[in-house]
Amino acid sequence: MSADRPPSSGGTDGAAYADRFATESPEMTAARNRAFHLPGSPPVEPAVGATLAVLAAGVGARSVVSIGSGGGLAGLWLLRGMRADGVLTALDGDPEQLRAARKAFADAGVASGRARLIFGTPAEVLPRLSSGAYDMVVCAGQPREYSEQLAQVLGLVRVGGTLVCHGLLQDGRVADRTARDPQTVAWREVARAVREEETLLSAVLPIGAGLLVASKRA
Numbered sequence: 001m002s003a004d005r006p007p008s009s010g011g012t013d014g015a016a017y018a019d020r021f022a023t024e025s026p027e028m029t030a031a032r033n034r035a036f037h038l039p040g041s042p043p044v045e046p047a048v049g050a051t052l053a054v055l056a057a058g059v060g061a062r063s064v065v066s067i068g069s070g071g072g073l074a075g076l077w078l079l080r081g082m083r084a085d086g087v088l089t090a091l092d093g094d095p096e097q098l099r100a101a102r103k104a105f106a107d108a109g110v111a112s113g114r115a116r117l118i119f120g121t122p123a124e125v126l127p128r129l130s131s132g133a134y135d136m137v138v139c140a141g142q143p144r145e146y147s148e149q150l151a152q153v154l155g156l157v158r159v160g161g162t163l164v165c166h167g168l169l170q171d172g173r174v175a176d177r178t179a180r181d182p183q184t185v186a187w188r189e190v191a192r193a194v195r196e197e198e199t200l201l202s203a204v205l206p207i208g209a210g211l212l213v214a215s216k217r218a
């Protein structure tokens with residue numbers, strides 16, 4: 001996720017066009033602006049948000065888990081793509097982020113029954129969620145924060161559902177074979193585990209900070 005390139009920049013490259021193509025509501029823009037002022041929580045780029053909405057719509061999502069809600073921007077995009085009666089479960093270990101997400105959802109008029117915000121880490125919260133019950137699971141933030149729970153994360157997704165991990169192309173280090181820093185190594189391990197999992201059909205989408213997407217097969 002790039003905090004230094006504003007969305008809807010005047011750039012002429014494909015990435016800038018993809019961001020301009022994605023139409024954010026005023027509430028999304030407000031959530032984005034708030035998120036930039038929170039430490040460590042760069043929000044999804046517009047093109048990534050729009051892709052999350054399309055993926056959620058594609059699986060007819062009624063139930064989605066967002067691991068690392070941040071300030072709620074990704075959640076707003078997911079809710080845009082989900083069914084009208086869909087419920088988003090968003091967890092974050094930072095109360096300030098959760099407060100920002102709650103405000104983002106309230107400002108956008110999201111009915112209270114459509115979003116469950118849970119304080120906690122993946123290790124604390126995921127065991128309380130029902131396995132195989134979710135149409136889509138979206139992981140944000142550092143892979144080391146959820147890589148140990150990857151099997152549990154995959155277990156949440158129903159057959160036919162979608163897994164998304166955001167951020168693996170940030171700074172371009174995953175593609176650099178000489179890069180050995182812990183975060184890059186963790187991304188490679190997550191990507192390899194997803195690619196090698198027989199029940200998953202996976203791809204990397206080079207938009208924004210990069211999306212690792214996978215569809216769960218029987």
Ligand SMILES: C[S@@+](CC[C@H](N)C(=O)[O-])C[C@H]1O[C@@H](n2cnc3c(N)ncnc32)[C@H](O)[C@@H]1O
Binds near residue numbers: 001044072093120122
């Ligand atoms: C990059 S932000 C997500 C932004 C979000 N995708 C959006 O566009 O609104 C990552 C979030 O993960 C949360 N996070 C990081 N490590 C965590 C952990 N171990 N447990 C729970 N949340 C964590 C951070 O607090 C942060 O809010």
